[in-house]
Amino acid sequence: MKRQPLRLAILEATRILEQAGVASPRADAELIAAHVLGVERGRLPLVPLVDPPVVEAIGQLVTQRAKRVPLQHLTGWAALGDITVAVGPGVFVPRPETELLLEWGLKVLKGREYPVVVDLCTGSGALALAVAHARPDAVVYAVDNDSNALAWARHNADTRAEAGDTPIRLYSGDVTDHTVFAELDGLVDLVLCNPPYVPEGTPVPPEVAGYDPPQAVFAQGGGLDVIRHVVAAAARLLRPGGGVAIEHDDSHGRAVPPLLQARRVLTDVADHPDLAGRPRFVTARRA
Template sequence: MSRQPLRLAIIEAVSVLEEAGVPSPRVDAELLAAHLLGIERTRLGLVPLVDPAMVDAYRAMIAQRAKRIPLQYITGTSPMGAIDLAVGPGVFVPRPETELLLGWALAFLEQYDRRNPVVLDLCTGSGALALAIANARPDAVVHAVELEPKALAWARRNAETRAREGDTPIVLHQGDVTDRGLLASLEGIVDVVVSNPPYIPEGAELDPEVIDHDPHSALFGGPDGLSVIKPMISNVARWLRIGGAVAVEHDDTNGGQVAALFSGRRVFGDVAEHPDLAGKPRFVVARRVPTQREASRAKPVPAAESD
């Protein structure tokens, strides 16, 4: 059989995805074509003709996407920062919005200027934030916590891949980030905490790609979306060293509540809300400040006056 125009295959794919209600049919059609061809999406115009076997494989991928299977499950990867992560059933797919939290963390570490900073990623899922930070800051000592065994397996797989690529290995822990006894060895020594925890209020309407495929335990944070964040903040307070900082992603309906949770604790200052690219509240940052008792302990004792 003769080779076929790639452009026509993509036009057909866009039509199929539009009919299926996929939110971004052209982008997804082009990304899947680029993935199959092993090229950048911007270079699709340089491939006028493709083999019939490629068209058949492409149509099969489009049929999967039309069933509202996440694009990242079909390609098997999802980006975060400068790295790609393996994802699939059983793990939360990293979202582009979290790139902003990553950018904040890297900027803070640059300004913070501490050698070998200790970083802690809570609810790491695929290991996205932890591994992206380890890639950008090879001097950092990065710990990551995940509760669900399936997600932890994906994080371990990604960590092993990144280590083979030459990145500094991270330390993975299985545990509940709301557990008051978790990681006692890190108390008072963490420089940056980042977290993309379960934060969607129960009952929220979600796209099929999310509700049918992302693990529910990675999505929902109780009736108000704060059932994980509220108790997690107490742990963050004991892990952070004075001067360290935290960033927590949240649902766009409760940015004010998350900021208030941090502001209500005397150990946190410089609380600030950050929007996503659409202008919606997306994550809150805060800095660990000394309590009066800690400040008084840090003050030098004045020398006794001589008679």
């Protein structure tokens, strides 16, 4: 069997994905090729020729991606910070936008020894585990109310612990319950949350509509119901000088900051844009 140029396979994959309406066709084509070859994306130029079975395997995954199956479901992982976590059916796929929220949170922790961190609505556990990886001295708590998500989070937590990261403390609970983590009231250095926030009825891409759990995406009250509870939790959990960061819908740039400003104990409220310049997450400090 004659070997074939990998470059041509990637070009064909890009064309197919572009026609299918995939938002990042070239990047997805390269990530699929890297996944099949078992190499990092940046090393693809070092693989000029591939065997026909490799081209066929790339083509099969591209066909699935063209049907708008999430790329992360095809590769089995998603990245956040310096780690990857396993994802698939039944759990929300972490997005690149959340990197900025994570970066802000890690800056809050600079200069603090043995900080206490809480990740509300943890889903796959990505945020909690990324913090635990970056700050091995941190005590990281994570909670979710969905059993499927918690199963993924437990798997990811076990995998990261086996890799040598500090284990996180994973719990089943609901952020709408005002007793969640009550024993930590006033003791937490950092609260992070990527909650359900898309207003019900909002059109979403096929990758979201068909694969992300609806309860992890949509929220009532114009997308603000869960966020209101997260703000209340942060106000009681944080110690003086502690910080909170909450992701929100790009339509919430003017709606979410006032929810934090209404809490007298929260100061320095600021809203931050995502990688595309859209309003994406709000931060505050405990007075």
